[in-house]
Amino acid sequence: MCCLPLFVFACGQGPKVIEIGAPAPNFTLVDRQGKTWTLSELKGQVVFVNFWATWCPPCREEMPSMQKLYKMLPKDNFKMLAILNKDDPALADSFAKKHGLTMPIINDQDNTIGAAYGLTGLPETFIVDKQGILREKFIGLAQWNSPIHVQMLMKYINQ
Amino acid sequence: MDFIRTWVQALFFIFTNGYWNFPVTKGIYQGPLKIVCSPGLTCYSCPAATTYCPLGSLQQLLSGIxxxxxNGQFFVGFYVVGTMGVIGGFVGRMVCGWACPFGLFQELLHKIPSPKFGIWPPLRYIKYGLLLFMVIILPLFALDEFGSGSTWFCKYLCPVGTLEAGLPMLFLQPELRTSIGLLFFNKLFFLLLFIIWAVLASRPFCRTACPLGAFYALFSRIKLVKLRLDPAKCTDCKVCHNVCPMGVRFNESPDDMECISCLACSKACKFNAITLEIGGLSITSQPRPSVCQLKNLTQATDTSN
Amino acid sequence: MMHKKNNPLKQNIRPAPFVVIFIFLVLGIIGITLEEPSRVLEQATQICLPCIGIG
Structure with missing residues (x-):
């Protein structure tokens, strides 16, 4: 009981891990096809960073809509990265194969990128603009090929 | 004994919810301790949680089975069920009375002065249905388009998840507030229901709805540590009926599936008829006034009335 | 009229709990050899928000 004040006192302090409007934390990782992705080298393109895991039902649920979005948007100035958070990459590979996912899947086994982005939970999605600035953060699942999200992404792509 | 039990409850609360750096990190504990099973029901998505919730983990594994x-990996819940079974085999529902944070929470709520009510006994069977359907059958067989189930109990019902994970996360991460919907209000309703009910009645969640309690209850006859009635000493004075927080009539059913071995009856029994035993060996036989004396005394007062 | 019986409490060790604990211990060890704890850890250290009713 005497520790309860500690709870209350500590609330609201501490640095924020990530902020909208600030440069997105950089990372370099290899995807499942062996291609290396470095976020800072993707300047000039809008980057869609999605964190997921195969065991998380809502993450799986939004994958087909992400695939549709990936097909729909121009490849040359839009990149989609599906970052597998602390999961078995073999499971992700078979899931991707089964459901025809073609976007790059990056294995973040140690949660290093996840920690840098201060993940609250899964799924979570970040939109990085052409200047490498973090513009949007979505916690929870979304229907990514719906007009509202496509418009939002087109706005950043056309900037 | 009550004092010791409170301390054990507090220790288990700290052990299972011991990560207090979450106001800084604004997230949950992600360290290796989470490989350890929490004996009681405590949400592992709680920012302070240091151990995993057996029910949550079991549902996750079954839903992805x-x-x-x-993919050639047999994650079918052996580790989780094995751990739960070992705990159950040792102490059974003693966990509810000694190690469960939500049990402690309900006990504290019940101390709030109010008119107190009993709980209609047949409601106790609900929890076995919840264990069977919400924790096992639905996660296993109610599949989505990707061939996997869902954590039905966590998602639609668990008040512990709302209290320990849902509300704190909404507090820590204000942007989450935009994403709450019907699902959350449904769970909030169950939390409020059990909070109000816990003030009015003793341990309503444990008695009616807890699937983990239901699992441990299956060990009521065979568990290592349990309470034993000495029928020779029992006078059927029924004092144990009134003190039991779980509504057990101990002298009528000493192996009751509702018994949480909190020892309230043992303490209340003037004839030392209820003792704690380990594997058949009695361990609490405190020196009390001689049974013969007490029996003669009560019989004398009985006849005089 | 009740008489106090003089035979003491039976102090026989019950084997049943040990059998049950052993069975579940074996089950748990099978789970460990199948590397299930690492899967539990993966799932326990990340929140699936909609799974707990948010998002």
Missing amino acids: RMSIE
């Missing part, structure tokens, strides 16, 4: 088997 097809996917893992297709």
